[in-house]
Amino acid sequence: MLWTERRWTGVAALLCTLTAGWVNAQSTPAFNRQVIVIDPAHGGTDGGAQIDDHLEEKDVTLAVAGRLRSLLAARGFTVVSTRQGEPGGVLTTDQRAETANRVHAVACLVIHASASGNGVYIGASAISSPLAAVPQSASVTRVSNGAVPWDRAQEAYISQSLGLANQVGTALARAKVPLAMGRVAMRPLDNLMCPAISFEIATLHSGSDATPVSDEDYQQRVAEAIAGALVLWKNQAQQPDFVTIPRPGGGA
Amino acid sequence: MIFRRGFGRFKRDGSETDSPSEGRLSKDGPAQGAAVVTFVPRLPWRKSAIVQFEQSIPKYQRVLFYVLLAAAVLMGFFLFYERTQARDRLAARTDATPLEAPVSTSTESFTLDLASDEDGSVTPVQRQIALPLEPSVRARALLERLVAEYALPDAKHPLASGAAVDDVFLLKLPIADPNADPATTAADAGQEGELAVINLRSSFVNQHPSGVEVEMLTVLSMIGTLHANFSDITQVRFLVDGQPKDTLAGHADLGRVYPAVDTTVGAAQLQPAGGTQ
Numbered sequence: 001m002l003w004t005e006r007r008w009t010g011v012a013a014l015l016c017t018l019t020a021g022w023v024n025a026q027s028t029p030a031f032n033r034q035v036i037v038i039d040p041a042h043g044g045t046d047g048g049a050q051i052d053d054h055l056e057e058k059d060v061t062l063a064v065a066g067r068l069r070s071l072l073a074a075r076g077f078t079v080v081s082t083r084q085g086e087p088g089g090v091l092t093t094d095q096r097a098e099t100a101n102r103v104h105a106v107a108c109l110v111i112h113a114s115a116s117g118n119g120v121y122i123g124a125s126a127i128s129s130p131l132a133a134v135p136q137s138a139s140v141t142r143v144s145n146g147a148v149p150w151d152r153a154q155e156a157y158i159s160q161s162l163g164l165a166n167q168v169g170t171a172l173a174r175a176k177v178p179l180a181m182g183r184v185a186m187r188p189l190d191n192l193m194c195p196a197i198s199f200e201i202a203t204l205h206s207g208s209d210a211t212p213v214s215d216e217d218y219q220q221r222v223a224e225a226i227a228g229a230l231v232l233w234k235n236q237a238q239q240p241d242f243v244t245i246p247r248p249g250g251g252a
Numbered sequence: 253m254i255f256r257r258g259f260g261r262f263k264r265d266g267s268e269t270d271s272p273s274e275g276r277l278s279k280d281g282p283a284q285g286a287a288v289v290t291f292v293p294r295l296p297w298r299k300s301a302i303v304q305f306e307q308s309i310p311k312y313q314r315v316l317f318y319v320l321l322a323a324a325v326l327m328g329f330f331l332f333y334e335r336t337q338a339r340d341r342l343a344a345r346t347d348a349t350p351l352e353a354p355v356s357t358s359t360e361s362f363t364l365d366l367a368s369d370e371d372g373s374v375t376p377v378q379r380q381i382a383l384p385l386e387p388s389v390r391a392r393a394l395l396e397r398l399v400a401e402y403a404l405p406d407a408k409h410p411l412a413s414g415a416a417v418d419d420v421f422l423l424k425l426p427i428a429d430p431n432a433d434p435a436t437t438a439a440d441a442g443q444e445g446e447l448a449v450i451n452l453r454s455s456f457v458n459q460h461p462s463g464v465e466v467e468m469l470t471v472l473s474m475i476g477t478l479h480a481n482f483s484d485i486t487q488v489r490f491l492v493d494g495q496p497k498d499t500l501a502g503h504a505d506l507g508r509v510y511p512a513v514d515t516t517v518g519a520a521q522l523q524p525a526g527g528t529q
Contacts, residue, residue, distance in 0.1 A: 049501075133508035200465055
Protein backbone atom coordinates (compact mmCIF):
# COMPACT_ATOMS: atom_id res chain seq x y z
CA MET A 1 0.00 0.00 0.00
CA LEU A 2 2.76 2.37 0.99
CA TRP A 3 4.72 1.43 -2.12
CA THR A 4 1.71 2.17 -4.33
CA GLU A 5 1.25 5.64 -2.81
CA ARG A 6 4.90 6.49 -3.36
CA ARG A 7 4.70 5.33 -6.95
CA TRP A 8 1.70 7.54 -7.68
CA THR A 9 3.40 10.43 -5.96
CA GLY A 10 6.42 9.98 -8.21
CA VAL A 11 4.24 9.83 -11.32
CA ALA A 12 2.47 13.02 -10.26
CA ALA A 13 5.77 14.80 -9.67
CA LEU A 14 6.99 13.70 -13.10
CA LEU A 15 3.81 14.99 -14.75
CA CYS A 16 4.15 18.31 -12.93
CA THR A 17 7.73 18.68 -14.09
CA LEU A 18 6.81 17.91 -17.70
CA THR A 19 3.87 20.30 -17.56
CA ALA A 20 6.02 23.10 -16.13
CA GLY A 21 8.59 22.52 -18.88
CA TRP A 22 5.88 22.60 -21.53
CA VAL A 23 4.43 25.82 -20.10
CA ASN A 24 7.89 27.31 -19.93
CA ALA A 25 8.53 26.40 -23.54
CA GLN A 26 5.21 27.85 -24.60
CA SER A 27 6.02 31.11 -22.79
CA THR A 28 9.09 31.69 -24.92
CA PRO A 29 7.97 30.92 -28.45
CA ALA A 30 10.27 30.95 -31.47
CA PHE A 31 10.78 34.34 -33.03
CA ASN A 32 9.93 35.29 -36.57
CA ARG A 33 13.06 36.08 -38.55
CA GLN A 34 11.27 38.47 -40.86
CA VAL A 35 9.83 40.69 -38.17
CA ILE A 36 11.60 43.67 -36.56
CA VAL A 37 10.11 45.79 -33.78
CA ILE A 38 11.02 49.46 -33.64
CA ASP A 39 10.20 51.49 -30.56
CA PRO A 40 10.61 55.24 -31.05
CA ALA A 41 10.89 56.27 -27.42
CA HIS A 42 8.72 58.93 -25.80
CA GLY A 43 5.88 60.63 -27.67
CA GLY A 44 2.70 62.47 -26.88
CA THR A 45 3.01 64.55 -23.76
CA ASP A 46 6.34 62.88 -23.00
CA GLY A 47 8.77 64.86 -25.12
CA GLY A 48 11.90 63.21 -23.75
CA ALA A 49 15.17 65.13 -23.80
CA GLN A 50 15.26 68.67 -25.10
CA ILE A 51 17.70 68.41 -28.00
CA ASP A 52 17.71 72.13 -28.75
CA ASP A 53 15.37 75.08 -28.40
CA HIS A 54 12.93 73.79 -30.98
CA LEU A 55 13.54 70.06 -31.07
CA GLU A 56 12.48 67.33 -28.67
CA GLU A 57 13.74 63.79 -28.42
CA LYS A 58 10.39 62.31 -29.44
CA ASP A 59 10.63 64.01 -32.84
CA VAL A 60 14.14 62.72 -33.50
CA THR A 61 13.28 59.16 -32.51
CA LEU A 62 10.25 59.21 -34.79
CA ALA A 63 12.32 60.55 -37.70
CA VAL A 64 15.02 57.90 -37.24
CA ALA A 65 12.36 55.22 -36.89
CA GLY A 66 10.78 56.32 -40.16
CA ARG A 67 14.09 56.06 -41.99
CA LEU A 68 14.85 52.69 -40.45
CA ARG A 69 11.40 51.36 -41.28
CA SER A 70 11.77 52.29 -44.94
CA LEU A 71 15.21 50.72 -45.19
CA LEU A 72 14.11 47.52 -43.46
CA ALA A 73 10.95 47.22 -45.57
CA ALA A 74 13.11 47.54 -48.68
CA ARG A 75 15.16 44.61 -47.39
CA GLY A 76 12.13 42.38 -46.99
CA PHE A 77 11.42 42.81 -43.28
CA THR A 78 8.04 43.28 -41.71
CA VAL A 79 8.42 46.22 -39.37
CA VAL A 80 6.20 46.68 -36.33
CA SER A 81 6.40 50.08 -34.70
CA THR A 82 5.14 50.76 -31.21
CA ARG A 83 4.02 54.20 -32.33
CA GLN A 84 3.49 55.64 -35.78
CA GLY A 85 2.97 59.25 -34.86
CA GLU A 86 1.89 61.22 -31.86
CA PRO A 87 -0.19 59.21 -29.39
CA GLY A 88 -2.93 61.03 -27.55
CA GLY A 89 -1.45 60.50 -24.11
CA VAL A 90 1.67 58.83 -22.85
CA LEU A 91 2.49 55.39 -24.20
CA THR A 92 3.87 53.48 -21.22
CA THR A 93 6.87 51.21 -21.48
CA ASP A 94 4.69 48.27 -20.51
CA GLN A 95 2.37 48.98 -23.43
CA ARG A 96 5.35 49.15 -25.76
CA ALA A 97 6.71 45.86 -24.46
CA GLU A 98 3.30 44.25 -24.82
CA THR A 99 3.15 45.30 -28.47
CA ALA A 100 6.64 43.96 -29.10
CA ASN A 101 6.15 40.65 -27.30
CA ARG A 102 3.12 39.73 -29.35
CA VAL A 103 4.96 39.47 -32.66
CA HIS A 104 8.02 37.41 -31.60
CA ALA A 105 10.42 39.56 -33.56
CA VAL A 106 13.97 38.57 -34.43
CA ALA A 107 15.13 41.94 -33.10
CA CYS A 108 13.65 44.77 -31.04
CA LEU A 109 15.21 48.22 -31.31
CA VAL A 110 14.47 50.96 -28.79
CA ILE A 111 15.42 54.31 -30.28
CA HIS A 112 16.52 57.28 -28.16
CA ALA A 113 18.22 60.61 -28.85
CA SER A 114 20.20 62.92 -26.64
CA ALA A 115 21.88 66.29 -26.63
CA SER A 116 24.87 64.93 -24.73
CA GLY A 117 27.42 62.33 -25.73
CA ASN A 118 29.07 61.68 -29.05
CA GLY A 119 27.81 59.45 -31.81
CA VAL A 120 25.71 56.44 -30.91
CA TYR A 121 25.37 54.70 -27.56
CA ILE A 122 24.22 51.09 -27.75
CA GLY A 123 22.77 49.50 -24.66
CA ALA A 124 21.73 45.99 -23.76
CA SER A 125 19.68 45.12 -20.71
CA ALA A 126 21.54 44.95 -17.42
CA ILE A 127 19.74 41.71 -16.66
CA SER A 128 22.10 38.78 -15.91
CA SER A 129 24.95 41.22 -15.44
CA PRO A 130 26.66 42.32 -12.21
CA LEU A 131 24.42 45.38 -12.38
CA ALA A 132 21.20 43.36 -12.45
CA ALA A 133 18.55 44.53 -10.04
CA VAL A 134 18.55 42.90 -6.63
CA PRO A 135 15.33 40.96 -6.05
CA GLN A 136 13.70 42.45 -2.97
CA SER A 137 11.71 39.47 -1.94
CA ALA A 138 11.62 35.79 -2.72
CA SER A 139 7.95 36.01 -3.51
CA VAL A 140 8.64 38.38 -6.37
CA THR A 141 10.93 35.99 -8.17
CA ARG A 142 9.25 32.77 -7.28
CA VAL A 143 7.90 31.07 -10.36
CA SER A 144 5.56 28.25 -9.53
CA ASN A 145 3.91 27.60 -12.88
CA GLY A 146 6.68 28.22 -15.37
CA ALA A 147 5.51 31.73 -16.19
CA VAL A 148 8.17 34.32 -16.90
CA PRO A 149 8.28 37.26 -14.47
CA TRP A 150 7.60 40.51 -16.28
CA ASP A 151 10.72 42.20 -14.96
CA ARG A 152 12.89 39.30 -16.12
CA ALA A 153 11.32 38.64 -19.52
CA GLN A 154 14.56 39.58 -21.25
CA GLU A 155 16.60 37.07 -19.28
CA ALA A 156 16.17 34.21 -21.75
CA TYR A 157 17.24 36.43 -24.65
CA ILE A 158 20.09 38.37 -23.11
CA SER A 159 22.86 36.40 -24.80
CA GLN A 160 21.15 37.03 -28.13
CA SER A 161 20.74 40.70 -27.26
CA LEU A 162 24.46 41.00 -26.59
CA GLY A 163 25.16 39.39 -29.95
CA LEU A 164 22.78 41.80 -31.65
CA ALA A 165 24.44 44.75 -29.91
CA ASN A 166 27.85 43.63 -31.13
CA GLN A 167 26.49 43.15 -34.66
CA VAL A 168 25.01 46.64 -34.78
CA GLY A 169 28.11 48.10 -33.11
CA THR A 170 30.34 46.55 -35.75
CA ALA A 171 28.23 48.05 -38.51
CA LEU A 172 28.30 51.50 -36.95
CA ALA A 173 32.05 51.31 -36.42
CA ARG A 174 32.48 50.47 -40.08
CA ALA A 175 30.30 53.46 -40.93
CA LYS A 176 32.79 55.62 -38.98
CA VAL A 177 30.23 56.59 -36.37
CA PRO A 178 31.70 57.15 -32.87
CA LEU A 179 30.36 54.42 -30.65
CA ALA A 180 29.97 53.54 -26.99
CA MET A 181 28.32 50.46 -25.55
CA GLY A 182 27.09 49.39 -22.17
CA ARG A 183 24.53 47.58 -20.08
CA VAL A 184 21.59 49.77 -19.21
CA ALA A 185 18.93 49.60 -16.53
CA MET A 186 16.05 50.95 -18.51
CA ARG A 187 12.54 49.97 -19.40
CA PRO A 188 11.20 48.44 -21.55
CA LEU A 189 14.41 46.51 -22.34
CA ASP A 190 13.99 44.19 -19.36
CA ASN A 191 10.43 43.36 -20.40
CA LEU A 192 11.07 42.43 -24.03
CA MET A 193 10.92 38.79 -25.13
CA CYS A 194 13.17 39.16 -28.13
CA PRO A 195 16.80 40.02 -28.82
CA ALA A 196 16.62 43.68 -27.81
CA ILE A 197 18.93 46.67 -27.75
CA SER A 198 18.55 50.39 -27.32
CA PHE A 199 20.52 52.84 -29.36
CA GLU A 200 20.80 56.51 -28.54
CA ILE A 201 21.82 58.88 -31.28
CA ALA A 202 23.67 62.00 -30.12
CA THR A 203 25.51 64.89 -31.68
CA LEU A 204 28.34 63.76 -33.93
CA HIS A 205 31.58 65.49 -32.92
CA SER A 206 34.44 65.35 -35.36
CA GLY A 207 37.25 67.65 -34.35
CA SER A 208 35.77 71.13 -34.15
CA ASP A 209 32.78 70.16 -36.30
CA ALA A 210 29.53 69.08 -34.71
CA THR A 211 26.72 67.43 -36.62
CA PRO A 212 23.39 67.69 -34.78
CA VAL A 213 21.07 64.73 -34.43
CA SER A 214 18.55 66.55 -36.58
CA ASP A 215 20.89 66.29 -39.56
CA GLU A 216 19.16 64.10 -42.16
CA ASP A 217 22.36 62.72 -43.66
CA TYR A 218 23.59 61.71 -40.22
CA GLN A 219 20.31 59.99 -39.41
CA GLN A 220 20.34 58.19 -42.75
CA ARG A 221 23.91 57.04 -42.21
CA VAL A 222 23.07 55.54 -38.85
CA ALA A 223 19.86 53.96 -40.13
CA GLU A 224 21.61 52.35 -43.10
CA ALA A 225 24.32 50.88 -40.88
CA ILE A 226 21.73 49.40 -38.52
CA ALA A 227 19.58 48.06 -41.36
CA GLY A 228 22.62 46.37 -42.87
CA ALA A 229 23.47 44.80 -39.52
CA LEU A 230 19.94 43.46 -39.12
CA VAL A 231 20.12 41.71 -42.49
CA LEU A 232 23.13 39.78 -41.20
CA TRP A 233 21.53 39.26 -37.81
CA LYS A 234 18.45 37.66 -39.34
CA ASN A 235 20.45 34.54 -40.14
CA GLN A 236 22.67 34.58 -37.08
CA ALA A 237 20.01 34.82 -34.39
CA GLN A 238 19.53 31.64 -32.40
CA GLN A 239 16.58 30.54 -30.38
CA PRO A 240 16.96 30.34 -26.61
CA ASP A 241 17.88 26.83 -25.51
CA PHE A 242 14.55 25.93 -23.97
CA VAL A 243 12.36 27.17 -26.80
CA THR A 244 10.34 24.59 -28.66
CA ILE A 245 10.52 25.12 -32.39
CA PRO A 246 6.99 24.84 -33.76
CA ARG A 247 6.40 22.22 -36.38
CA PRO A 248 5.53 23.27 -39.94
CA GLY A 249 1.85 24.02 -40.12
CA GLY A 250 1.62 24.44 -36.37
CA GLY A 251 1.09 27.68 -34.49
CA ALA A 252 4.02 29.73 -33.34
CA MET B 253 40.19 148.96 -14.96
CA ILE B 254 37.23 147.92 -12.92
CA PHE B 255 36.91 144.55 -11.35
CA ARG B 256 33.58 143.16 -10.62
CA ARG B 257 32.83 142.15 -7.10
CA GLY B 258 33.23 138.49 -6.48
CA PHE B 259 36.11 137.83 -8.82
CA GLY B 260 38.89 138.94 -6.58
CA ARG B 261 39.94 140.93 -3.63
CA PHE B 262 41.81 144.24 -3.46
CA LYS B 263 44.63 144.39 -1.04
CA ARG B 264 46.10 147.71 0.13
CA ASP B 265 48.83 148.18 2.73
CA GLY B 266 48.09 144.90 4.39
CA SER B 267 44.36 145.56 4.60
CA GLU B 268 41.70 144.24 2.29
CA THR B 269 38.86 146.05 0.65
CA ASP B 270 36.14 144.94 -1.70
CA SER B 271 35.98 148.31 -3.46
CA PRO B 272 38.31 149.17 -6.30
CA SER B 273 37.43 152.89 -6.07
CA GLU B 274 40.22 153.64 -3.67
CA GLY B 275 42.92 152.20 -5.80
CA ARG B 276 42.37 152.68 -9.50
CA LEU B 277 45.36 151.72 -11.55
CA SER B 278 46.62 154.35 -13.95
CA LYS B 279 48.56 153.77 -17.12
CA ASP B 280 51.65 155.42 -15.64
CA GLY B 281 51.64 153.38 -12.53
CA PRO B 282 50.76 154.43 -9.04
CA ALA B 283 51.00 158.14 -8.15
CA GLN B 284 53.46 159.36 -5.55
CA GLY B 285 52.06 158.86 -2.08
CA ALA B 286 49.06 156.97 -3.29
CA ALA B 287 48.23 153.67 -1.75
CA VAL B 288 49.27 150.63 -3.73
CA VAL B 289 46.35 148.39 -4.36
CA THR B 290 46.92 144.91 -5.61
CA PHE B 291 44.30 142.51 -6.84
CA VAL B 292 44.22 139.08 -5.30
CA PRO B 293 42.01 136.83 -7.41
CA ARG B 294 39.81 134.33 -5.68
CA LEU B 295 37.49 131.55 -6.61
CA PRO B 296 34.10 133.23 -6.70
CA TRP B 297 32.14 130.02 -7.42
CA ARG B 298 33.35 128.46 -4.26
CA LYS B 299 34.23 130.85 -1.57
CA SER B 300 31.44 133.26 -2.22
CA ALA B 301 28.91 130.45 -1.88
CA ILE B 302 30.54 129.19 1.27
CA VAL B 303 30.68 132.69 2.67
CA GLN B 304 27.05 133.25 1.86
CA PHE B 305 26.18 129.88 3.38
CA GLU B 306 28.15 130.64 6.51
CA GLN B 307 26.63 134.08 6.85
CA SER B 308 23.03 133.07 6.21
CA ILE B 309 22.84 129.76 8.16
CA PRO B 310 23.14 129.59 11.94
CA LYS B 311 26.21 127.87 13.25
CA TYR B 312 24.43 124.99 14.90
CA GLN B 313 22.65 124.19 11.64
CA ARG B 314 25.91 124.32 9.76
CA VAL B 315 27.48 121.94 12.26
CA LEU B 316 24.51 119.65 11.93
CA PHE B 317 24.75 119.83 8.18
CA TYR B 318 28.41 118.91 8.14
CA VAL B 319 27.80 116.06 10.57
CA LEU B 320 24.98 114.71 8.41
CA LEU B 321 27.09 115.11 5.29
CA ALA B 322 29.94 113.18 6.88
CA ALA B 323 27.52 110.51 8.04
CA ALA B 324 26.06 110.18 4.54
CA VAL B 325 29.53 109.78 3.04
CA LEU B 326 30.47 107.19 5.64
CA MET B 327 27.24 105.30 5.05
CA GLY B 328 27.94 105.34 1.35
CA PHE B 329 31.33 103.77 1.89
CA PHE B 330 29.81 101.29 4.32
CA LEU B 331 27.10 100.27 1.84
CA PHE B 332 29.65 99.84 -0.92
CA TYR B 333 31.77 97.65 1.35
CA GLU B 334 28.79 95.57 2.42
CA ARG B 335 27.66 95.16 -1.18
CA THR B 336 31.07 93.84 -2.13
CA GLN B 337 31.04 91.43 0.80
CA ALA B 338 27.54 90.21 -0.07
CA ARG B 339 28.52 89.65 -3.67
CA ASP B 340 31.52 87.60 -2.60
CA ARG B 341 29.37 85.57 -0.23
CA LEU B 342 26.83 84.80 -2.97
CA ALA B 343 29.58 83.85 -5.39
CA ALA B 344 31.08 81.53 -2.81
CA ARG B 345 27.71 79.92 -2.19
CA THR B 346 27.10 79.12 -5.87
CA ASP B 347 30.63 77.97 -6.44
CA ALA B 348 30.64 74.20 -6.09
CA THR B 349 34.38 73.90 -6.24
CA PRO B 350 35.42 71.85 -3.24
CA LEU B 351 36.89 73.85 -0.45
CA GLU B 352 40.28 73.18 0.92
CA ALA B 353 40.26 70.91 3.90
CA PRO B 354 40.67 72.50 7.30
CA VAL B 355 44.24 72.40 8.48
CA SER B 356 43.34 70.57 11.66
CA THR B 357 41.57 67.75 9.78
CA SER B 358 43.63 65.03 8.23
CA THR B 359 42.92 64.10 4.65
CA GLU B 360 42.51 60.55 3.42
CA SER B 361 42.77 58.96 0.03
CA PHE B 362 39.44 58.12 -1.55
CA THR B 363 38.48 56.65 -4.89
CA LEU B 364 36.03 58.49 -7.10
CA ASP B 365 34.60 56.63 -10.07
CA LEU B 366 34.49 59.39 -12.66
CA ALA B 367 32.38 58.95 -15.78
CA SER B 368 33.17 60.13 -19.27
CA ASP B 369 30.48 60.88 -21.83
CA GLU B 370 32.98 60.58 -24.66
CA ASP B 371 33.45 56.83 -24.46
CA GLY B 372 30.85 55.83 -21.89
CA SER B 373 33.50 54.68 -19.44
CA VAL B 374 33.83 54.97 -15.67
CA THR B 375 37.38 55.43 -14.42
CA PRO B 376 38.62 55.30 -10.81
CA VAL B 377 40.72 58.27 -9.67
CA GLN B 378 42.29 58.96 -6.29
CA ARG B 379 41.56 62.14 -4.36
CA GLN B 380 42.82 63.39 -1.01
CA ILE B 381 39.73 64.50 0.88
CA ALA B 382 38.94 65.32 4.49
CA LEU B 383 35.64 63.71 5.35
CA PRO B 384 33.59 63.30 8.53
CA LEU B 385 33.84 60.03 10.39
CA GLU B 386 30.17 59.14 10.70
CA PRO B 387 29.56 56.66 7.82
CA SER B 388 26.30 58.05 6.39
CA VAL B 389 27.55 61.65 6.55
CA ARG B 390 30.82 60.47 5.09
CA ALA B 391 29.00 58.78 2.20
CA ARG B 392 26.96 61.90 1.51
CA ALA B 393 30.02 64.14 1.56
CA LEU B 394 31.82 61.78 -0.79
CA LEU B 395 28.95 61.79 -3.28
CA GLU B 396 28.75 65.57 -3.05
CA ARG B 397 32.44 65.72 -3.85
CA LEU B 398 31.86 63.38 -6.79
CA VAL B 399 29.12 65.60 -8.23
CA ALA B 400 31.28 68.68 -7.60
CA GLU B 401 33.91 67.12 -9.86
CA TYR B 402 31.31 67.01 -12.62
CA ALA B 403 30.58 70.71 -12.15
CA LEU B 404 34.14 71.69 -13.01
CA PRO B 405 34.58 73.35 -16.40
CA ASP B 406 36.70 70.56 -17.88
CA ALA B 407 34.55 67.67 -16.64
CA LYS B 408 33.98 64.86 -19.12
CA HIS B 409 30.55 64.21 -17.67
CA PRO B 410 29.29 67.76 -17.16
CA LEU B 411 26.52 68.29 -14.66
CA ALA B 412 25.06 71.43 -13.15
CA SER B 413 26.68 72.69 -9.98
CA GLY B 414 24.87 72.70 -6.69
CA ALA B 415 23.93 70.32 -3.93
CA ALA B 416 22.90 66.92 -5.27
CA VAL B 417 22.52 64.58 -2.32
CA ASP B 418 20.24 65.40 0.55
CA ASP B 419 21.00 62.35 2.67
CA VAL B 420 22.47 58.90 2.55
CA PHE B 421 20.88 56.33 4.84
CA LEU B 422 22.70 53.11 5.63
CA LEU B 423 20.44 50.22 6.61
CA LYS B 424 21.61 46.85 7.87
CA LEU B 425 20.47 43.88 5.79
CA PRO B 426 18.26 41.97 5.98
CA ILE B 427 15.68 44.59 6.80
CA ALA B 428 13.26 43.17 9.35
CA ASP B 429 9.61 43.40 8.37
CA PRO B 430 7.18 42.18 11.06
CA ASN B 431 4.41 41.67 8.49
CA ALA B 432 6.52 39.72 6.03
CA ASP B 433 5.81 36.16 4.97
CA PRO B 434 8.11 33.77 6.90
CA ALA B 435 9.23 32.15 3.64
CA THR B 436 10.11 35.55 2.23
CA THR B 437 11.92 36.53 5.39
CA ALA B 438 13.94 33.33 5.24
CA ALA B 439 14.95 34.09 1.67
CA ASP B 440 15.87 37.66 2.53
CA ALA B 441 17.99 36.43 5.42
CA GLY B 442 20.65 35.52 2.87
CA GLN B 443 21.22 39.21 2.19
CA GLU B 444 24.19 40.68 3.99
CA GLY B 445 25.86 44.01 4.36
CA GLU B 446 24.15 47.37 4.16
CA LEU B 447 21.63 49.01 1.90
CA ALA B 448 22.60 52.59 1.02
CA VAL B 449 19.58 54.74 0.28
CA ILE B 450 20.69 57.82 -1.61
CA ASN B 451 18.17 60.62 -1.28
CA LEU B 452 18.80 62.94 -4.21
CA ARG B 453 17.61 66.53 -4.32
CA SER B 454 14.93 67.31 -6.88
CA SER B 455 16.92 70.37 -7.92
CA PHE B 456 19.74 68.06 -9.02
CA VAL B 457 17.42 65.63 -10.77
CA ASN B 458 15.52 68.38 -12.58
CA GLN B 459 18.74 69.86 -13.93
CA HIS B 460 20.27 66.53 -14.89
CA PRO B 461 20.82 66.09 -18.65
CA SER B 462 18.39 63.66 -20.23
CA GLY B 463 19.72 60.63 -22.09
CA VAL B 464 20.35 56.92 -21.67
CA GLU B 465 24.13 57.18 -21.55
CA VAL B 466 24.45 60.28 -19.41
CA GLU B 467 21.92 59.07 -16.85
CA MET B 468 23.39 55.57 -16.62
CA LEU B 469 26.85 57.03 -16.15
CA THR B 470 25.68 59.14 -13.24
CA VAL B 471 24.07 56.11 -11.61
CA LEU B 472 27.11 53.90 -12.26
CA SER B 473 29.46 56.59 -11.00
CA MET B 474 27.61 56.92 -7.69
CA ILE B 475 27.29 53.16 -7.21
CA GLY B 476 30.93 52.56 -8.06
CA THR B 477 32.15 55.30 -5.74
CA LEU B 478 30.20 53.87 -2.80
CA HIS B 479 31.43 50.36 -3.61
CA ALA B 480 35.04 51.49 -3.79
CA ASN B 481 35.02 53.27 -0.43
CA PHE B 482 32.45 51.44 1.70
CA SER B 483 32.98 47.71 1.75
CA ASP B 484 29.88 47.12 3.88
CA ILE B 485 27.51 48.55 1.29
CA THR B 486 26.11 45.76 -0.87
CA GLN B 487 22.99 47.39 -2.29
CA VAL B 488 22.08 50.88 -3.43
CA ARG B 489 18.69 52.46 -3.84
CA PHE B 490 17.76 55.95 -4.99
CA LEU B 491 15.07 58.32 -3.80
CA VAL B 492 14.29 61.87 -4.89
CA ASP B 493 13.21 64.22 -2.12
CA GLY B 494 12.34 61.16 -0.06
CA GLN B 495 10.05 59.67 -2.67
CA PRO B 496 10.58 56.83 -5.16
CA LYS B 497 10.99 58.00 -8.75
CA ASP B 498 10.80 55.91 -11.91
CA THR B 499 13.72 57.44 -13.79
CA LEU B 500 16.53 59.89 -13.25
CA ALA B 501 15.68 62.15 -16.18
CA GLY B 502 13.42 60.00 -18.31
CA HIS B 503 15.67 57.01 -18.98
CA ALA B 504 17.79 55.32 -16.30
CA ASP B 505 15.67 53.29 -13.91
CA LEU B 506 15.69 54.60 -10.34
CA GLY B 507 12.95 52.30 -9.13
CA ARG B 508 15.13 49.23 -8.71
CA VAL B 509 17.65 48.26 -6.07
CA TYR B 510 21.13 48.14 -7.57
CA PRO B 511 23.87 45.87 -6.33
CA ALA B 512 26.94 47.77 -5.16
CA VAL B 513 29.51 46.52 -7.64
CA ASP B 514 32.63 47.72 -9.38
CA THR B 515 31.26 49.76 -12.27
CA THR B 516 34.63 50.53 -13.82
CA VAL B 517 34.85 47.06 -15.33
CA GLY B 518 32.34 47.85 -18.06
CA ALA B 519 30.44 45.42 -20.19
CA ALA B 520 33.06 42.87 -21.17
CA GLN B 521 30.58 41.02 -23.37
CA LEU B 522 29.93 44.12 -25.46
CA GLN B 523 32.75 44.52 -27.90
CA PRO B 524 32.02 45.01 -31.59
CA ALA B 525 34.42 43.68 -34.16
CA GLY B 526 36.95 46.40 -34.89
CA GLY B 527 36.38 48.03 -31.50
CA THR B 528 34.71 51.30 -30.66
CA GLN B 529 35.95 54.60 -31.94
